[in-house]
Amino acid sequence: MSHAAQPPKTAPVQIPASAMMIRVMGVVSLVCGLLIVITYQGTLQPIRRNQETILRESVAQLLPGVQKQIIYQVQPDGSVRILDDVQASVPKLFAGYNSSGALLGIVIETSERGYADVIKAMYVYSPEKQAIVDFKVIELKETPGLGDKITSDRDFLANFRNLEAKLDAAREKLLHAIVTVKHGTKKNPWEVDAISGATISSRAVGRMLDKSARQALPVIARNLGRIQRGE
Amino acid sequence: MHHAHGLVEPSPSESMESFLNGLWKQNPVFVQVLGMCPTLAITNSVRNALAMGLATLFVLVCSNALVALVRKLVPRQVRIATYILIIATFVTIVDYMIKAISVPVYKALGAFIALIVVNCIILGRAEAFASKNPVGKSILDGLGMGIGFFFALLCLGGVREILGAGAFLGYPLFGPNYQPWVLFLLPPGGFFTLAAWLLVFTSWQARKKRRQAPAEVQS
Amino acid sequence: MRNVVYALLPVCAFSVWLFGVSALALIVTAAAASVLTEHLFSKLANRPSSVKDFSVVITGLLLALTLPPGFPLWMTAVGGFIAVALGKMLFGGLGFNIFNPALVGRAFLQAAFPVAITSYTPAMARDRFSEFIPTTLALPFMQPAALTEWIARVRVDAFSGATPLMQQKFDHVTTEILPLFLGKVSGSAGETSALLILLCGAYLIARNFMDWRIPAAMLLSAFLAGGAFHLASPAQYPNPFFVLFSGGLMLGALFMATDMVASPVTPLGVWIYGALMGLVTVIIRFLGGLPEGVMYAILLGNAVSPMIDNLTQPRVFGTRKKAEAKS
Numbered sequence: 155m156s157h158a159a160q161p162p163k164t165a166p167v168q169i170p171a172s173a174m175m176i177r178v179m180g181v182v183s184l185v186c187g188l189l190i191v192i193t194y195q196g197t198l199q200p201i202r203r204n205q206e207t208i209l210r211e212s213v214a215q216l217l218p219g220v221q222k223q224i225i226y227q228v229q230p231d232g233s234v235r236i237l238d239d240v241q242a243s244v245p246k247l248f249a250g251y252n253s254s255g256a257l258l259g260i261v262i263e264t265s266e267r268g269y270a271d272v273i274k275a276m277y278v279y280s281p282e283k284q285a286i287v288d289f290k291v292i293e294l295k296e297t298p299g300l301g302d303k304i305t306s307d308r309d310f311l312a313n314f315r316n317l318e319a320k321l322d323a324a325r326e327k328l329l330h331a332i333v334t335v336k337h338g339t340k341k342n343p344w345e346v347d348a349i350s351g352a353t354i355s356s357r358a359v360g361r362m363l364d365k366s367a368r369q370a371l372p373v374i375a376r377n378l379g380r381i382q383r384g385e
Numbered sequence: 386m387h388h389a390h391g392l393v394e395p396s397p398s399e400s401m402e403s404f405l406n407g408l409w410k411q412n413p414v415f416v417q418v419l420g421m422c423p424t425l426a427i428t429n430s431v432r433n434a435l436a437m438g439l440a441t442l443f444v445l446v447c448s449n450a451l452v453a454l455v456r457k458l459v460p461r462q463v464r465i466a467t468y469i470l471i472i473a474t475f476v477t478i479v480d481y482m483i484k485a486i487s488v489p490v491y492k493a494l495g496a497f498i499a500l501i502v503v504n505c506i507i508l509g510r511a512e513a514f515a516s517k518n519p520v521g522k523s524i525l526d527g528l529g530m531g532i533g534f535f536f537a538l539l540c541l542g543g544v545r546e547i548l549g550a551g552a553f554l555g556y557p558l559f560g561p562n563y564q565p566w567v568l569f570l571l572p573p574g575g576f577f578t579l580a581a582w583l584l585v586f587t588s589w590q591a592r593k594k595r596r597q598a599p600a601e602v603q604s
Numbered sequence: 605m606r607n608v609v610y611a612l613l614p615v616c617a618f619s620v621w622l623f624g625v626s627a628l629a630l631i632v633t634a635a636a637a638s639v640l641t642e643h644l645f646s647k648l649a650n651r652p653s654s655v656k657d658f659s660v661v662i663t664g665l666l667l668a669l670t671l672p673p674g675f676p677l678w679m680t681a682v683g684g685f686i687a688v689a690l691g692k693m694l695f696g697g698l699g700f701n702i703f704n705p706a707l708v709g710r711a712f713l714q715a716a717f718p719v720a721i722t723s724y725t726p727a728m729a730r731d732r733f734s735e736f737i738p739t740t741l742a743l744p745f746m747q748p749a750a751l752t753e754w755i756a757r758v759r760v761d762a763f764s765g766a767t768p769l770m771q772q773k774f775d776h777v778t779t780e781i782l783p784l785f786l787g788k789v790s791g792s793a794g795e796t797s798a799l800l801i802l803l804c805g806a807y808l809i810a811r812n813f814m815d816w817r818i819p820a821a822m823l824l825s826a827f828l829a830g831g832a833f834h835l836a837s838p839a840q841y842p843n844p845f846f847v848l849f850s851g852g853l854m855l856g857a858l859f860m861a862t863d864m865v866a867s868p869v870t871p872l873g874v875w876i877y878g879a880l881m882g883l884v885t886v887i888i889r890f891l892g893g894l895p896e897g898v899m900y901a902i903l904l905g906n907a908v909s910p911m912i913d914n915l916t917q918p919r920v921f922g923t924r925k926k927a928e929a930k931s
Contacts, residue, residue: 175460178455178460178463178467179463179466179467179470182470183470186470186474187474189474189475189478190477190478193477193478193481194481196485197482197484197485200485200486201481204484204485204487205488269893293492297567297718300718300719336775350774353774354893562746562747563747564717564720564746564747564748566716567718568715569716
């Protein structure tokens with residue numbers, strides 16, 4: 155184990171100066187950097203393709219019959235434009251069109267803190283019905299058997315077949331905030347009926363929809379013409 | 386260390402031994418109890434265990450090879466820094482590769498891919514073996530240790546997925562009415578499973594030792 | 605330890621009267637699994653079996669009493685095995701357990717089968733002496749059946765399937781104090797009757813088998829902490845009597861927190877230990893995501909009890925000078 159057993163052969167007799175260390179480290183870093191750059195270049199395209207495929211697949215699952223998808227990015231001034239890089243972390247709207255080019259719905263990503271960790275989800279907004287018409291959890295770490303029922307509980311998912319999300323007259327605010335109510339007490343079309351025993355996760359879903367709809371719906375209303383035309 | 390006659394050129398049997406060492410006798414998880422962070426965190430399904438095992442194997446073999454290659458050039462004072470640099474490079478490469486191969490696997494492994502850097506098995510092999518041995522032997526050592534680690538992760542992942550989800554590699558084994566033991570998918574399940582495997586391994590080794598001891602006395 | 609078993613028998617009997625044959629099967633299974641496990645492990649370690657001490661019977665009974673009455677028997681057997689194997693024998697057997705073994709078993713079950721362990725059934729159900737709760741007889745490794753229809757069929761008016769604590773936490777309905785005190789409510793098999801548990805505990809205390817200060821400290825601190833919450837926000841938090849008589853607090857304070865091996869020994873330490881557990885119980889119930897927190901409170905108390913002992917070690921006369929002289 156002793157290190158004295160292997161003196162560096164190339165080193166001169168005197169103690170290797172810091173120049174020597176720097177040189178070696180430099181060369182090693184250079185080689186390593188080169189390796190990383192090569193891998194990065196080689197994997198860039200597949201990674202992008204993968205992420206786009208995944209996004210498009212999940213949008214297609216939420217919008218049956220979709221033929222064409224356009225991804226818009228929401229710009230800070232509230233206008234939209236067609237996005238070119240899916241990896242960019244900007245608010246996005248996924249518009250889906252059927253074979254005759256009519257807008258089927260708009261898929262929006264959202265997230266909120268659940269019981270164990272952040273729950274990520276997507277939902278479909280139909281400008282025609284002014285309602286949320288589908289909802290799907292993309293990522294969650296909730297307790298198996300309890301909180302993760304939000305992905306499977308049939309009664310709970312039925313909430314999102316037609317969840318009202320109307321804007322007020324000025325098209326700037328939601329007419330009614332989307333809220334989660336206690337299991338079995340849903341009275342209004344904008345309320346989410348919680349799963350009994352998974353209240354925290356159910357509430358998180360209500361909050362994430364409300365938060366996201368509040369921001370995204372006015373933007374959609376303002377740009378609806380462009381989105382419908384697909385430009 | 387265990388290569389007492391390392392002065393001569395490595396014979397094939399000796400190379401083989403350095404390979405088998407990691408696989409069994411010095412198994413990084415069951416015997417050395419190293420690399421506990423990924424062992425406990427990532428083994429909640431066989432798929433994750435497979436991916437993590439392969440990623441670690443790749444990094445281990447590559448870093449062992451490169452460390453062995455430059456072992457005579459690197460001054461002693463900066464050797465650890467150099468090893469870390471080399472290991473981090475291969476971890477970054479693996480990170481990109483997994484992302485390119487499968488996004489779901491990448492998401493499941495999360496931060497633990499980056500954390501391969503601090504897996505002490507890898508730095509341990511670089512310092513204890515690759516820095517003193519030729520490239521070929523170091524690669525074999527990396528392969529042995531890596532496959533040993535891979536094997537251990539599979540053992541844990543198998544038990545945890547079978548009990549915790551009633552499935553193996555995602556294929557349900559016991560029908561739809563199986564009651565999953567949720568606990569085994571959660572962190573405590575990792576500890577319980579590891580403890581159980583360690584129990585099996587140590588009691589098995591103790592029994593073997595007991596059986597050998599009388600034989601040695603007789604001879 | 606035989607006396608503790610006797611003291612638990614009335615609680616078991618009440619449980620059978622309240623929940624029927626399922627509770628009986630539950631208690632027998634848990635006790636049998638615990639005893640068998642202890643016997644097996646004693647044999648494996650080549651030691652005389654410590655079953656005759658009866659403390660393992662207590663473990664089995666307590667485990668059963670903390671489970672929902674319709675808990676599947678195969679899971680109960682798993683719980684009994686884990687309680688004794690993991691909670692007791694692996695630490696060295698009788699007299700060496702760091703945690704209350706019954707609660708180790710229950711904590712395992714809670715983590716492994718979160719749905720089954722929160723599926724409660726109504727008390728005083730129809731046909732409870734002639735018919736098992738359907739979940740009781742679930743096949744090994746298989747999921748128990750859904751209970752909704754069965755509950756609708758056998759439920760007697762005024763008895764809900766949800767426990768008072770669940771109703772309080774999720775529906776903000778506070779159960780009346782008197783039925784809660786007497787115990788004719790839904791809940792874990794043996795936790796419902798505060799009155800009966802107090803009487804049985806009093807018997808043990810009177811015969812000097814139990815340190816009265818632990819339950820006193822735990823109940824008092826839970827009462828005070830609950831009272832403080834209630835005063836701060838009466839609409840949100842129930843009154844302190846509800847805290848005292850609901851859930852497993854009574855059973856835990858009298859029969860589980862008093863585990864001789866896992867609790868401190870110094871006089872001051874005992875008070876600190878009890879107070880800590882009462883406080884943690886209330887904090888988990890009111891501020892946590894779970895309706896009940898007694899189990900975790902006691903396990904936490906067990907975990908810190910050696911530290912409490914260390915901190916409250918009475919100074920032996922004259923040692924201080926010696927220590928100073930040495931240094």
